[in-house]
Amino acid sequence: MPERLAFGPFVLNPEAGTLLRQGLPVAISYRGLLLLSAMARNAGEVLTKSELLNAAWPGTAVEESNLSVQIASLRRLLGSMADSKEWIATVPRVGYRFTGSIERLDEAAATRNSAEPEPSIAVLPFANLSDDAEQQYFADGLAEDIIMRLARLRWLFVCARNSSFSYKDKAIDVKQVGRELGVRYLLGGSVRRSGQRLRISAEASDTSSGRQVWTERYDVQLADFFTLQDQIADSVIGAVEPKLYAAEHHRYISRPPASLDAWGFVMKAMPHIWSWSSESELAVAERLLRRAVDADPDYPRANSLFAWTMASRALLGLAEPAEVLPKANEMAQRAIAHDADDPWTHFAAGYVHMMARRSEEAVAALTNAITLNPNFAIAHVILGAAYGFGGMPEDGLHHLAMAERLSPRDSTQQPGILTVAGLCHFVAQRFVDAASFEHRAVQLRPHFGAAWRTLAAAAAIAGNLDEATRALSEAKRLHSTLSVQWVEKYYPMIREQDRAAYIKGLRIAGLE
Structure with missing residues (x-):
């Protein structure tokens, strides 16, 4: 039976990668989960900074400031104990200690714990x-x-x-x-x-x-x-x-639009936005969103979704990123300025930052969106992509798992989850797995150019040249200006070694 560690209102399942508060999922980061697991398993003991760095970033050299950031985030997430003390105590110049009492739940206890479901x-x-x-x-x-x-x-x-x-x-x-x-x-x-x-x-x-x-x-x-x-x-x-x-x-309560017509145009646009970005669907969505913005220029949801569609065009090669991303960022920031408590505004800003290779800003904005709406499944998908593009594939896969738990019958988002999973496996150099996930994504959405592109790169490195060649042909049909130069200049992979591997795969598949 998987290990379950209970403390206060929380139940931590390190193997499943979940943290529950009173039975409800908590949006914890992948590194935060690893740190909390290490400390909870050794409750009452001092763990040195080097031990914690090794637990959360095994085999990776990272600065100590990363640990401080994650500990601060965990403290905000957990809050205080009933006696107002912190769950995590700092031991100066040494490390940290988990101060709460841990109960290891057996199967019977877990059953009792779940007998009365939470709201x-x-x-x-x-x-x-x-x-x-x-x-x-x-x-x-x-x-x-x-x-x-x-x-x-x-x-x-x-x-x-x-x-x-x-x-x-x-x-x-x-x-x-x-x-x-x-x-x-x-x-x-x-x-x-x-x-x-x-x-x-x-x-x-x-x-x-x-x-x-x-x-x-x-x-x-x-x-x-x-x-x-x-x-x-x-x-x-x-x-x-x-x-x-x-x-x-x-x-x-989000600020309502000044015009009911603006709201109506946004609602009509929503189904086209979740099509995972065919050119025709994006065009329909943008026509409707433009009418919404015309009716209410400051409507945060309309500006947010418009920013999303513009950044999607950049990702799919349907627009020049240098032209549309600044405009998309302006719209997203305008949305935040008019309603900073609306999670959609931070979601859109995070997506635009990700497309512009601003990894830290993307993660911060998407994390804000999830903080404002802990049930925001699509924000976990895009945060997973931001981590994947940023060279942290396991963090990305963690957030994809959270998205699937939040939305278990979500056929609309499945292509996005699959292609982000493929991206994460590619960055982790699991090229056969990457190709498998991307293959499933294009089966569900044959117009999904980004998935065809990654399928071509992954299949080529994995040695499946026939699939790679066909995938590249589809990618170029959907993105006529696709080239090695475009990938190097605009594809949102942050690390040079990841882009080099991606370009290597595309060249094997036949890209010039």
């Missing part, structure tokens, strides 16, 4: 009951915004949007969906729009019994739509966990 919920797509099928974006947008509001509560595990939306237009069994998504509650409902009026019904059900725990109907003016989203979220919080502080929710 968790999935928000299903709302049904569109309007006469106009085009109003489906309104129903999807309502569910999308409620997910974002609930997901920012640290004590509530919220299943990622793409997993819960996999049940769209399907007859569901509450108990079965609860088992498949691993959640205690389901929220769903319907929307009917008629002119300037909305009729919305919503209900939350307990997946263990199938019993409704809350239901409500609303008949409101369209102008009250954003206020109503907050009201529904607050009501759900009160229904599923009345003993917890529902007031926490009010600290995390």
Whole structure:
């Protein structure tokens, strides 16, 4: 049975790479996990700095400041013990000591510990009951915004949007969906729009019994739509966990757009953004986002997603990076300036930084996004990519595993997870594994040029020249200006040795 170490409200599973707080996943970094595991296994003992550096960066020479940064991050993550003392004590000029009491859980204890599940919920797509099928974006947008509001509560595990939306237009069994998504509650409902009026019904059900725990109907003016989203979220919080502080929710309400039209254009753009970036889908998304920005130039979500699409064009070779990345960064920073508490703004900034080879800034921004929304699965995927491009593949794979735990039925994000996994294995020089992951990615998304490119490089070094040649042909079809010079100048790999290996593979495949 995997080792489980319990302390305070936490359960650490070093082998699985997980840290739970009151049963809910905690977004801990890969190096932080290794350090915490080493200290918790030796609770009460002083571990020297060299011992901890070797535990978290085995066989790698790193500066001591990296250890200090990770310890500070762990302290923020864990908070204080009940007596206000720190979990991790500094031993001056020597190292650190874990001060908490550790309980090693056996199978029976683990079963008892999981007998009463912690608060968790999935928000299903709302049904569109309007006469106009085009109003489906309104129903999807309502569910999308409620997910974002609930997901920012640290004590509530919220299943990622793409997993819960996999049940769209399907007859569901509450108990079965609860088992498949691993959640205690389901929220769903319907929307009917008629002119300037909305009729919305919503209900939350307990997946263990199938019993409704809350239901409500609303008949409101369209102008009250954003206020109503907050009201529904607050009501759900009160229904599923009345003993917890529902007031926490009010600290995390994003600024609504000045225009309902701007919101609508963003919601219409969302499905095209998650296509993993075909040129045609990006074009549709950008047309809609441009209309959103025209309607409300300061709308943070619109600016964030526009920055994402522009940076995606750079990655796919559909635009000149030197031209679009500064513009994308400007839009992302504008979004942060208008709503620094919206995780999407930091997410977009992190993606742009990654594409511009600003690795430290990318990791910092993406970590901020996850801090603001611990259930932000796609942010873990992109943070995994940032670590992979930055030469830390195991850190990257750690965050991919967290993304998959947060969004277990996410077919939309699967191509991205696979190609980032391929990238990480490539950087780790596991070229056969890299080619395997990239092959699966292009099977799911044949237009995914970045995956074809890495498949060509990995397959060539692995000795599969036929697959490498075909992959390069597809990559060049999707990225007509692809060249060794482009990879050297723009591909976001930070370390020269990683780019050299990538170029070597592409040259074997036939790139000039």
